[in-house]
Amino acid sequence: MREAQETGSGLGETLVWKLDDISADFGKVLRDLTRYEPGNELPEGFVHSEYRWLVEGSEYLGRVSIRYSLNDRLREFGGHIGYEIRPSARRKGYGTLILRLALERARELGIDPVLVTCDVDNFGSRGVIEANGGELEGEFEVPQYHDQPIRRYWIRQP
Numbered sequence: 001m002r003e004a005q006e007t008g009s010g011l012g013e014t015l016v017w018k019l020d021d022i023s024a025d026f027g028k029v030l031r032d033l034t035r036y037e038p039g040n041e042l043p044e045g046f047v048h049s050e051y052r053w054l055v056e057g058s059e060y061l062g063r064v065s066i067r068y069s070l071n072d073r074l075r076e077f078g079g080h081i082g083y084e085i086r087p088s089a090r091r092k093g094y095g096t097l098i099l100r101l102a103l104e105r106a107r108e109l110g111i112d113p114v115l116v117t118c119d120v121d122n123f124g125s126r127g128v129i130e131a132n133g134g135e136l137e138g139e140f141e142v143p144q145y146h147d148q149p150i151r152r153y154w155i156r157q158p
């Protein structure tokens with residue numbers, strides 16, 4: 001988390017986590033990661049989702065969120081799957097791997113087709129999505145949700 005906050009691109013959910021909170025109660029952080037899983041009551045406007053980490057041995061490499069369904073906002077911006085690779089592990093294929101593994105999990109959950117969105121100028125994420133068979137729906141402005149133009153891709157499950 002520290003690495004992402006110090007050297008990251010400015011994109012990614014780990015940027016909003018507070019390092020002090022993580023050190024103070026790591027167990028709570030882990031419990032919070034499961035709070036939108038089925039069986040839990042959802043806050044207004046949320047869908048069920050799960051959170052996974054990509055690790056190698058004991059090293060954290062990245063994280064992925066899998067949303068089980070789309071609401072109006074996620075259909076416009078966000079999609080079913082969001083991911084982030086730690087800065088020191090980028091450009092080694094892990095982004096492509098984490099989306100591939102998330103697609104396998106999404107398939108188990110019956111999610112098909114899968115919507116993935118990214119900023120038009122996020123070439124790393126475009127590469128990840130296209131390497132996983134993403135078909136471009138188009139480029140869109142979504143001012144009510146995001147201040148950058150985005151691309152929407154659909155991935156059909158095998």
Ligand SMILES: CC(C)(COP(=O)(O)OP(=O)(O)OC[C@H]1O[C@@H](n2cnc3c(N)ncnc32)[C@H](O)[C@@H]1OP(=O)(O)O)[C@@H](O)C(=O)NCCC(=O)NCCS
Pocket residue numbers: 009011012082083084085086089090091092093094095096097117118119122123124125126127128131
């Ligand atoms: C986007 C991100 C997940 C890519 O992860 P990664 O591990 O570097 O991706 P990969 O190594 O699998 O690269 C996939 C492809 O994109 C290309 N690529 C990766 N980063 C790139 C960059 N910064 N600029 C241009 N191309 C890039 C790679 O060359 C590769 O293409 P290739 O197979 O033709 O060589 C990572 O940069 C990241 O975590 N960014 C911050 C969070 C974020 O943007 N998440 C996605 C939100 S939609």
